Amino acid sequence: MDGELILLMYAKSSTGSSPEAAAFIKAECRATRYLALCVQCLSNYTTTIQLSQRQLAQAALSVSLARAQAAASFVSKLARIKAGMKPTEYGAVRDCLENMGDTTDQLSRSMKELGAMGRVAGQDFDWHVSNVQTWVSAALTNENTCLDGFASVEMDGNVKVAIRRRVISCAQVTSNALALVNRFAARHKADDLLDSDKIF
Secondary structure, three states, X not given: OOHHHHHHHHHHOOOOXXXXXXXHHHHHHOOOOOHHHHHHHHHHHHHHHOOOHHHHHHHHHXXXXXXHHHHHHHHHHHHHHOOOOOHHHHHHHHHHHHHHHHHHHHHHHHHHHHHOOOOOOHHHHHHHHHHHHHHHHHHHHHHHHHHHOOOOHXXXXXXXXXXXXXXXXXXXXXXXXHHHHHHHHHHHHXXXXXXXXXXX
């Protein structure tokens, strides 16, 4: 599903707000590296998120996917232009395009996996959430790999600045999304342990 469409769906179902949900988002975002960005990106989705860590992680992934798709689209346009670029610069653009294509695929798969989990528990939960964690982590690695391609001084210029601005923004929200997925996974496993203790 297209990232912009996903965000639109969240926005339509999140026209209201509640103090409890807003406080929940702020508290959960403390687990992320970019706290202010986390709150800013997710505060529009309080009605959808409510007090659900899974919905919070899902919303964070949708934000990350939308930014990744926008960055990939921008890099794709640059790759088609080519004129005026140094060979090493163009090579880095092409590599970044591949990285960002992989990123959007991994984030899209993560969203579908998390969205389909529903009420799964135990080993089924572990398997599904491990897939999500692996794919989001890989997406973040791909974003950083793209940035590494423009790290040298010889890459300095408008192309580097434009790409880094977009990919760094994407990497930051992906980092936040991974932290929220990890937090959701840890909380769910802790609840499962408590439930199993009650049985015995």
